[in-house]
Amino acid sequence: MSTMLDIQGLTKQFGQFTAVDDVSFSVAAGEVLGFLGPNGSGKSTTMKMVTGFLTPTAGTAIVCGSDVTRDPIAVKRHIGYLPEGAPLYEDMTPSGMLSFVADVRRLSGAQRRNGIDNAVDKLQLNEVFNQQIGTLSKGFKRRVGLAQAILHDPDVLILDEPTDGLDPNQKHHVRQLIADMSKDKVIVISTHVLEEVDAVCSRAIVIARGKMIADGTPADLERRSTYYNAVSVRLHRDHVDTLKEALGGISDIERIETGEHVGDTAHVVVVSKNGATIIETVNARMSDRSITIEQLYVERGRLEDVFRQLTGDEQGENA
Amino acid sequence: MSTSLAIAKRELFAYFSTPLAYVFIVIFLALAGATTFFFGGFFQRGQADLQAFFSFHPWLYLFLIPAVGMRLWAEERKSGTIELLMTLPVSTTQAVAGKFIAAWIFAGIALALTFPIWITVNYLGSPDNGVIIAGYVASFLMAGAFLAIGSFVSALTRNQVIAFVITAAVCFIFMMSGLEPVQSAFRGLDNAFIVDLVASLSFLTNFDAITRGVFDLRDFVYMASVIGVFLFANVVIVDLKKGS
Numbered sequence: 001m002s003t004m005l006d007i008q009g010l011t012k013q014f015g016q017f018t019a020v021d022d023v024s025f026s027v028a029a030g031e032v033l034g035f036l037g038p039n040g041s042g043k044s045t046t047m048k049m050v051t052g053f054l055t056p057t058a059g060t061a062i063v064c065g066s067d068v069t070r071d072p073i074a075v076k077r078h079i080g081y082l083p084e085g086a087p088l089y090e091d092m093t094p095s096g097m098l099s100f101v102a103d104v105r106r107l108s109g110a111q112r113r114n115g116i117d118n119a120v121d122k123l124q125l126n127e128v129f130n131q132q133i134g135t136l137s138k139g140f141k142r143r144v145g146l147a148q149a150i151l152h153d154p155d156v157l158i159l160d161e162p163t164d165g166l167d168p169n170q171k172h173h174v175r176q177l178i179a180d181m182s183k184d185k186v187i188v189i190s191t192h193v194l195e196e197v198d199a200v201c202s203r204a205i206v207i208a209r210g211k212m213i214a215d216g217t218p219a220d221l222e223r224r225s226t227y228y229n230a231v232s233v234r235l236h237r238d239h240v241d242t243l244k245e246a247l248g249g250i251s252d253i254e255r256i257e258t259g260e261h262v263g264d265t266a267h268v269v270v271v272s273k274n275g276a277t278i279i280e281t282v283n284a285r286m287s288d289r290s291i292t293i294e295q296l297y298v299e300r301g302r303l304e305d306v307f308r309q310l311t312g313d314e315q316g317e318n319a
Numbered sequence: 320m321s322t323s324l325a326i327a328k329r330e331l332f333a334y335f336s337t338p339l340a341y342v343f344i345v346i347f348l349a350l351a352g353a354t355t356f357f358f359g360g361f362f363q364r365g366q367a368d369l370q371a372f373f374s375f376h377p378w379l380y381l382f383l384i385p386a387v388g389m390r391l392w393a394e395e396r397k398s399g400t401i402e403l404l405m406t407l408p409v410s411t412t413q414a415v416a417g418k419f420i421a422a423w424i425f426a427g428i429a430l431a432l433t434f435p436i437w438i439t440v441n442y443l444g445s446p447d448n449g450v451i452i453a454g455y456v457a458s459f460l461m462a463g464a465f466l467a468i469g470s471f472v473s474a475l476t477r478n479q480v481i482a483f484v485i486t487a488a489v490c491f492i493f494m495m496s497g498l499e500p501v502q503s504a505f506r507g508l509d510n511a512f513i514v515d516l517v518a519s520l521s522f523l524t525n526f527d528a529i530t531r532g533v534f535d536l537r538d539f540v541y542m543a544s545v546i547g548v549f550l551f552a553n554v555v556i557v558d559l560k561k562g563s
Binding site: 048051052053054073074076077079081083085087088089090091092096100101103104105106148 | 321322325326328329332333336337398399400402403405406407408409410561562
């Protein structure tokens with residue numbers, strides 16, 4: 001595993017406002033990095049600096065050995081980039097658009113043919129290949145944007161919100177595509193759809209107000225949730241008090257939350273202290289008292305909670 | 320270079336994929352013809368030359384060329400495609416050059432389509448074709464100078480209408496600097512050098528000299544310099560403003 005993307009102290013200031021503040025991390029081939037954060041947290045700005053669109057105020061990014069501040073053209077050759085919102089030349093057809101990108105990337109002969117065929121095939125653009133982009137649906141536009149990004153089989157693929165605006169089938173398809181391509185590449189995707197992180201990312205970085213605040217596998221992040229290893233119980237509402245009594249005095253239990261009743265069924269969440277495993281103890285106590293339950297499961301921890309915990313509730317609209 | 324050409328190809332395609340190209344060419348040809356025959360008195364002059372034709376080009380360009388240049392960068396910034404373009408392995412200079420070349424080729428196509436008037440004048444008499452060729456070259460260079468200004472202004476804004484109006488205004492100032500109202504204002508300074516300097520910056524002065532058959536390399540150099548200066552400024556502005 002070699003490092004293909006190395007970000008060193010990347011900082012961007014717009015006047016007095018610091019959009020990205022000293023962000024450093026490196027990504028090795030084969031990793032799919034999820035870049036998480038609320039809107040306006042600096043995700044897109046970071047990506048724009050790595051792809052050579054914006055010049056960093058300080059720091060740099062090394063992509064496959066080239067420094068983006070010294071040799072941006074070399075960096076751009078290694079990168080495939082889908083900008084936020086997938087901007088495209090709407091007066092062109094996907095065919096014209098891909099030819100243009102192939103021309104600028106100086107692909108020729110078999111490499112060019114295979115690149116275009118492969119991209120069209122992977123993103124299923126055949127039926128709209130000669131239709132004007134401006135007339136295409138949002139999903140197709142996004143796919144044309146992805147096609148131009150993977151045309152030259154880049155070592156580093158940077159996708160800013162690749163599944164935004166796609167329907168569930170298309171989302172699944174794009175995730176599949178990302179997973180298929182990830183073997184010998186670095187893929188960085190920004191998103192605020194947290195299920196996506198679980199679905200495709202091998203690593204997640206959370207950024208808020210321009211600063212990196214977490215870096216780990218999605219499972220690591222889930223472990224930071226207050227609900228990690230919590231036990232969820234559904235039972236008849238008459239038994240709730242008995243259950244609470246039965247669980248008294250267990251030191252690994254932080255608190256017991258009681259949710260709304262649905263009909264006669266109550267939902268109780270037993271939150272564990274510091275993520276300790278409490279399912280066995282809880283189960284044993286319940287069978288001692290022969291409390292009948294309808295459903296019992298262990299919470300994995302919720303990424304959304306971790307995200308909110310880390311990035312602060314005042315920006316909760318984006319969670 | 321091949322990168323610039325790839326960009327130029329796309330831009331040229333973009334012109335012809337909208338009605339703008341056809342509207343522009345038709346209007347340009349109609350106005351070029353009308354001004355030559357009605358205002359220029361092509362027949363009444365009784366001379367086998369194209370001065371009546373060329374002398375109106377600056378005025379036609381004044382409001383037609385800004386329409387060609389206005390979309391070059393403003394549209395890219397408005398639609399966000401500038402991010403796509405500038406994250407391809409393209410330098411700002413290559414992108415600016417590619418777009419300018421496309422617009423200039425387009426203006427060249429419109430100008431070349433006036434060839435029937437050249438045939439006409441050769442049919443009617445025996446003009447000095449060297450002067451006519453110089454006139455075409457000068458007209459083409461002047462279109463390039465207007466376009467360079469247009470491309471530069473287009474990079475300053477994301478609104479095409481603003482780009483059009485400002486380009487026309489700047490071009491107008493450049494044209495007028497050789498004419499009497501401007502000159503008399505500067506004569507008040509009582510400094511012959513400044514008066515001559517301002518006059519020498521005029522498109523009209525330089526252009527008229529060439530079309531009259533007065534060959535002075537400096538007139539060509541002047542046009543080329545205007546193109547160079549504004550394209551350089553264009554590169555600087557694109558670098559500064561692309562992210563905003």
